[in-house]
Amino acid sequence: MPVPYVLDNTLGAAFVGLVAASTLHGVSLVQAWYYYTHQNDLWRIKLLVAAVVTFDTIHQILITHTVYWYNVTNWGNPPALELIVWSMLVEVIFNGLTALLVQGFLTLRVWRLSNRHKLLTGVVVLLILGEFVAVVAYTAIGFQLKTYAELGKLESLSILVNALAAAGDVLIAAALCTLLHLSRTGFHRSDTMINKLMLFAVNTGVLTSVCAVASLISIVVAGKTFLYIAFFFCIGRLYTNSLLATLNARKRIRSAGTAIHTPTDISVSMRDFPTSPSVGKRRPTNISIKIDTTQEFATDAKQEYADLEKAETVSSSTRDIEAKEVESV
Incomplete structure (x- = not known):
């Protein structure tokens, strides 16, 4: 060789x-x-x-x-x-x-x-x-x-x-x-x-x-x-x-x-609608928008409580993971 x-x-x-x-x-x-x-x-x-x-x-x-x-x-x-x-x-x-x-x-x-x-x-x-x-x-x-x-x-x-x-x-x-x-x-x-x-x-x-x-x-x-x-x-x-x-x-x-992604707060002011008698006819549309945009995030009291409880569970879970990471070092 x-x-x-x-x-x-x-x-x-x-x-x-x-x-x-x-x-x-x-x-x-x-x-x-x-x-x-x-x-x-x-x-x-x-x-x-x-x-x-x-x-x-x-x-x-x-x-x-x-x-x-x-x-x-x-x-x-x-x-x-x-x-x-x-x-x-x-x-x-x-x-x-x-x-x-x-x-x-x-x-x-x-x-x-x-x-x-x-x-x-x-x-x-x-x-x-x-x-x-x-x-x-x-x-x-x-x-x-x-x-x-x-x-x-x-x-x-x-x-x-x-x-x-x-x-x-x-x-x-x-x-x-x-x-x-x-x-x-x-x-x-x-x-x-x-x-x-x-x-x-x-x-x-x-x-x-x-x-x-x-x-x-x-x-x-x-x-x-x-x-x-x-x-x-x-x-x-x-x-x-x-x-x-x-x-x-x-x-x-x-x-x-x-x-953390948070829901966007959508609000509609009255100036967005014409100041005419047709405003009253548009009111249901305004209500419909608010229902559609807030329904996903639970506006009623019962669902709000559930969301808060769920958020607390997530927060607790996150804290547990972080705690274990801190403990491990």
Whole structure:
């Protein structure tokens, strides 16, 4: 196999992954700055964001060291390219920690919105913990190996990590969308807010799961290359950006739900009618207009009471959804 081709799908793939991860890390730092300057959350949420950004930054440093060690420090030293540098293994742990925190945060939302459904939440927790245990096992075993030829023995463990990550993300997104859909009331404010929340739930799960699946396919199809590393380097960044985007968008989501459509008050003044004896003949028309325009919105006392009661139900439902969103964070 020609040497340039080997470098393209090994060190070249790692370099491309580093560039993509660095770009996403810059986006996450901007989002973190916006979060701390525009959001006023409880200390535990601020601590969560700080931990996620810190782990993400450490991971960025580690993968930079990995690519630098191979492409610069050991440039022109082919035997060194067969060795596993320590940072290549440690970065897996920090990727796993980032995924654990973000998925744990989203699992808490599932727990709140499902009214503490133990079976659903339990399955999600098992997937998340299983993924992290696999990550720790991969790193621990990897430190006992010296070359990439030996690391190939852990291909099945790499597949398991990515498969659990994708399964967990898809299940969380599906659970959130289903629970939010079941919370629909048929009224503008609550449904608008629910639609926005569903959109963010889908985006959170799709981006990370697609990246995990791409990494999984790369391992299976081209396990002896670094193609999967190009995707794996970016997974942690996608988790971080998904979390920050969700937190930063809450005010916009809630404000979008306040645009309630209200009936237009139609009034007709007497000057709209000719001042002639025919006014009396037109009076029924005036009455007819008022009946037609107000009948839909219930003018009689009984229907007004029903509407008020219905509006209160909608308002209560909206408050419940908002309360669960606040509780979840």
